[in-house]
Amino acid sequence: CSITGYPFENHLSSETPYRLVSNKSFYRIQYDGCTPKKIWMVIRHGTRNPSISKIEQINNRLPDIRDFILENDNLPNGFIKNRDLDLFQKWEPTLNAESKKKLTREGREEMLLLAERMQSKFPELFDNIYSNTSFKFKYTHTQRTKKSALYFVTGLFGKNNAKSVWFPEPLKNDPILRFYKSCTKWYKEVKDDPKLKRINKAFEQSAEMLKTLKVINERLNFSRVSSNLSADDVFLMYKTCAYETAWNKQSKSPWCSPFTEEELKVLEYAEDLELYWQDGYGHELTYKQACPAFSDMINMLISNETYPKVTAYFTHSGTILKMLAHLGLYKDSENLTATNYGKMANRKWRTSFIDSFGSNLAFISFKCNKNNKILTLHQEKVVRLPSCPNSDLCDIKEVISYYSESIEHCDLTSMCAI
Ligand SMILES: O=C(O)[C@@H](COP(=O)(O)O)OP(=O)(O)O
Numbered sequence: 488c489s490i491t492g493y494p495f496e497n498h499l500s501s502e503t504p505y506r507l508v509s510n511k512s513f514y515r516i517q518y519d520g521c522t523p524k525k526i527w528m529v530i531r532h533g534t535r536n537p538s539i540s541k542i543e544q545i546n547n548r549l550p551d552i553r554d555f556i557l558e559n560d561n562l563p564n565g566f567i568k569n570r571d572l573d574l575f576q577k578w579e580p581t582l583n584a585e586s587k588k589k590l591t592r593e594g595r596e597e598m599l600l601l602a603e604r605m606q607s608k609f610p611e612l613f614d615n616i617y618s619n620t621s622f623k624f625k626y627t628h629t630q631r632t633k634k635s636a637l638y639f640v641t642g643l644f645g646k647n648n649a650k651s652v653w654f655p656e657p658l659k660n661d662p663i664l665r666f667y668k669s670c671t672k673w674y675k676e677v678k679d680d681p682k683l684k685r686i687n688k689a690f691e692q693s694a695e696m697l698k699t700l701k702v703i704n705e706r707l708n709f710s711r712v713s714s715n716l717s718a719d720d721v722f723l724m725y726k727t728c729a730y731e732t733a734w735n736k737q738s739k740s741p742w743c744s745p746f747t748e749e750e751l752k753v754l755e756y757a758e759d760l761e762l763y764w765q766d767g768y769g770h771e772l773t774y775k776q777a778c779p780a781f782s783d784m785i786n787m788l789i790s791n792e793t794y795p796k797v798t799a800y801f802t803h804s805g806t807i808l809k810m811l812a813h814l815g816l817y818k819d820s821e822n823l824t825a826t827n828y829g830k831m832a833n834r835k836w837r838t839s840f841i842d843s844f845g846s847n848l849a850f851i852s853f854k855c856n857k858n859n860k861i862l863t864l865h866q867e868k869v870v871r872l873p874s875c876p877n878s879d880l881c882d883i884k885e886v887i888s889y890y891s892e893s894i895e896h897c898d899l900t901s902m903c904a905i
Contacts, residue, residue, distance in 0.1 A: 495728065495743045498751035500758035500838045501804055502729035504534050505597040505845030506736070510867035513607040518862075518880055521855035526612050527784040527798045529664075530601070530639070531807050532631040533594025534733045534844040537726070539587040544723050546580045549742075552720065553578055561708045567744050574741035590634040593734055597845040598635045602642025604867060609851065612796050617644045619653050620794045626801035627664050628657040635845075636801040662899075664802045666779050667809065670772075670903035677770050687761050689825035691718045696757070699750045707745055725754045733844060756828050759838050763823045766808035767836060774812035778897035781813055785894060788852040788861060789883060807846045808838075813893065815873040816865065817841050841865070852883065859883040 496507055516523075537545070553575050556562065563569050606613040614621055617640070624640065626632035633654075641649040660668040667673050677683065690696055696718065703721050704710045716724075724742045731740030746754075763769050780800075787798050811817055817835040821827065849864040860880035863870050874889030875881030887894060 493739065493743070494748040495746060495751050496732060498748065498755040498839055499729035499732060499843075500755050501762065501842045501844075502534075502726065502733055503839045503843035504593055504733035505601070505843050505866075506593075508840050508843045508866050509597075509601070509604075509845070510864075511604070512867075513604055515610060516608045516851075516862070516869075518853060518855065521853040521860065521880065523609050523611050523862075524793075524852045524854055524859075525788055525796050525798075526605075526609060526849055526851045527787050528605075528847055528849040529780065529800045529802055529806055529810060530598075530635065530847040531804055531842070531845060532590060532629070532635040532801060533597035533638070534591050535594055535631045536582055536586050536589050536591060537730055539584055541723075541726060542580075542582045542584065542587055544719075545582070545727055548720065548723060549578075549580060549727060552716070552724070553741075555709070556707055559708050564706070566706050566747070571739075571741050571744035574739065574744075578741050588629070588631055590631045590638075591734055593736070594631070594635065594844060595638045598638035599642040601845060601847065601867070602639040605849075606643055608867070612851070613643055614796075615644060617648055617652055621796045622652070623795040623798045624652065624654055624801075625661070625664060625799075626654065626657055627661055627803065628659050629803075632801040632803070633657070636799075639799065639801070661802075663779050663783050664800050665806060666776055666899065667773075667805060670776050670899065672903045672905050673770075673772055673776060675905055677773055678765060683761070683764055686764055686825055687757065690757050690760055690828075693825055693828065695753045695828050699753045703745055703750065722754065722757070725751070752832075753828065755837070755839060756823075756831070759834070759836055760823045760825065762804075762808060762838050762842065763836055766805050767812045768818060769822065772902065774809050775893075776899060776902055777806075777809040777813035778893045779899060780806065780810055781890065781893050782897055784850050785883075785887065785890075788850060789859070789887075804842050804846070807848060808842055810848055811841060811865070814863075814890075816870060853880060855880065861886050 556575055563572060606615065624636055626636040636654060637649065640652045700718060700721060704715045709716050724745065728740050728743035731742060766773060819834050819836055823831055823834065823836060846866060851862045853860045853862060860882055862880050863872055869879050871879060872881050872886065874885045
């Protein structure tokens with residue numbers, strides 16, 4: 488996939504807005520001799536606000552950096568133009584603690600449009616009249632997934648009819664939507680393991696990161712003062728560039744201007760690396776534990792019941808990435824490490840593409856004569872499962888056989904016991 492526009496839009500990692508990676512086609516998806524029967528989807532909520540700790544860092548640190556930039560006699564230069572200085576001049580932090588992680592205007596639009604396009608792609612599945620037998624919706628215990636679900640159903644049924652859609656009470660640790668939340672072993676051995684932090688720290692010490700810090704400090708003329716911008720400062724500027732790009736389609740964030748594509752690629756790699764080891768291929772348990780979600784999908788698609796025709800779950804980055812790795816998608820031949828940045832330049836594991844806000848994974852069952860097949864879409868684009876590398880539609884039997892270990896041995900209690 489390719490993203491047009493400013494080069495920085497290609498490298499915003501998991502804060503990339505969905506508009507930059509989605510398949511905007513409204514064309515119906517059809518295969519000769521085949522009829523779509525059911526769809527099962529997981530959807531990451533739309534663009535949100537940052538966490539409370541990020542909001543605090545933005546509010547406490549960025550005004551000082553902005554002021555330093557504005558007081559700097561050496562600017563404008565080849566990177567920071569007058570236009571960027573004007574934007575810095577006008578820039579103020581806009582968020583308070585209360586707005587943490589809330590779905591934004593962009594996030595609402597992402598969900599409305601995703602629903603409209605999915606309905607056009609599969610009109611046989613997404614009726615525009617709601618019925619609780621045809622549709623099963625569920626979201627996690629958060630404002631951003633709840634609102635995402637509400638805007639998605641508004642895109643399907645219209646504002647008034649959306650009010651009558653039924654949603655179950657969200658569960659704190661939903662065993663399907665956020666299976667990892669109860670996996671003690673995963674927390675101990677992966678998410679909270681100090682090794683994860685050490686990998687991130689090691690990349691901070693890499694030649695590429697040190698060079699990035701050096702050039703940003705030189706470019707902004709910070710190197711002339713004792714308090715250089717730290718790695719945390721530069722990451723904060725990068726994240727703010729990402730969020731503000733996601734929130735505002737029209738205007739450029741001043742926080743993007745200090746970076747060229749070269750530095751953005753390095754910062755993007757830092758996040759890809761972290762998420763690879765936290766939510767991806769780094770540890771077998773991380774993706775093995777996605778089996779409840781995978782089985783839920785298979786069971787829905789192979790069930791003899793005609794309804795529900797649509798299952799849509801609104802969830803998080805952690806679920807999408809673990810599901811992708813469970814399926815064997817976007818798998819590189821080598822692990823991402825703190826020392827192989829250069830070698831991994833053409834990696835498949837790029838969170839800017841695979842884990843944007845609004846990321847979604849859909850499985851559609853088709854009846855083709857007497858055969859049952861599955862089509863897989865990621866970001867509304869066809870992806871081929873490793874079970875059928877040569878065709879879009881994969882026989883359900885092939886899928887079941889390829890992923891038999893996941894289907895037959897999905898015991899989270901023993902998998903996650905310490
Ligand atoms: O909730 C968050 O802070 C992150 C991580 O969630 P988990 O992976 O821990 O569920 O997900 P996001 O909401 O950005 O999709």
